[in-house]
Amino acid sequence: MHDNSTRWTSDHLTKPGGTALYAAQQRERLRQMADQVQALLGEYQADLEAVRINGDKPFERRLRAYFASRPLANLEKSLRAAVNAVGKLDPEFQRRFVELPEKRERKAEAKALEKAGKSETVNSRSMNAAAQLQGVSQGLQEPTADATGMAATEGAEPTFLGFLEKGA
Template sequence: MSQTNRNGWTSDHLLKPNGTALFAAQQRERLRQMANEVQGLLHEYQASLGEIRIEGDKPWDAKVRAKRAAKPMASLEKHLRQAVVDAERIHTSYTRFYVELPLKRAEQAKAKELKKAAKDGIRSGREQQSLNTASALHGIGQGVYSDQNGNVPENPQKTESVSFLDFLQKGA
């Protein structure tokens, strides 16, 4: 059983269909609101600091000092914006590793089975090819049997025996 956090979310809630999508959307909205508040406050704070003049300041010293003093708040705003992006990654990584991966592996297994079946079919085809090659060699051993068009008669055993030399002379 999972512990319930302050917002009422548990890991059981996240594992339900669209649980991570709902959680990510909720966190993105909450973080986006916080980033907008910090951004507004940052601009106001920086403007107020920029108006404070200290004796001996040069023309741009107040603005530079204000920007440097507000830098940690600007960093906070930047990190909140990055957290909004990271909140979306919660759902995308869950989907990638726990929803899409089993489907991808099932497709790969199916492709592997098809490849194996095709490979087994090729093996039996190779055996058939070797038988055809053996009979072709047997026919060559008996002599070259073909007419002028290259056709082999039905029963080459009954035709006259032709040697290779005869074949060359006939072709020339």
């Protein structure tokens, strides 16, 4: 029976560095198991190839040994895949439970700053629009036409049409 004080729990994994420590321990344990299975596979296959059965054709012993040892080879392959899978445990935990909240916090701060900047921009735009409307309304009230039907621009702000008239 296992002692619960030495057993890994979810609480152990969620502590800082917990998943990294667990992953390192399990990777080493699984790697050792895979190495043992690999060594056993080599010995087993060699012993099976040495067995001669009457009526064997050329390379039949090798094929028979190969097929008989496939389950052991598949076990070794699965253990190597498990080593790789356990290696992904800590990076995934870090990405989803450590980095994600920080990323969301930075994004919320940026959004708040952007929102504050937009409200100032909207206010300045509304002030500019009001000033432009006031200028347009004054321009509609003041013009006095000369003989050409154009508004007199003496003393007023220069206009594009006035610039063209002076240049021509």
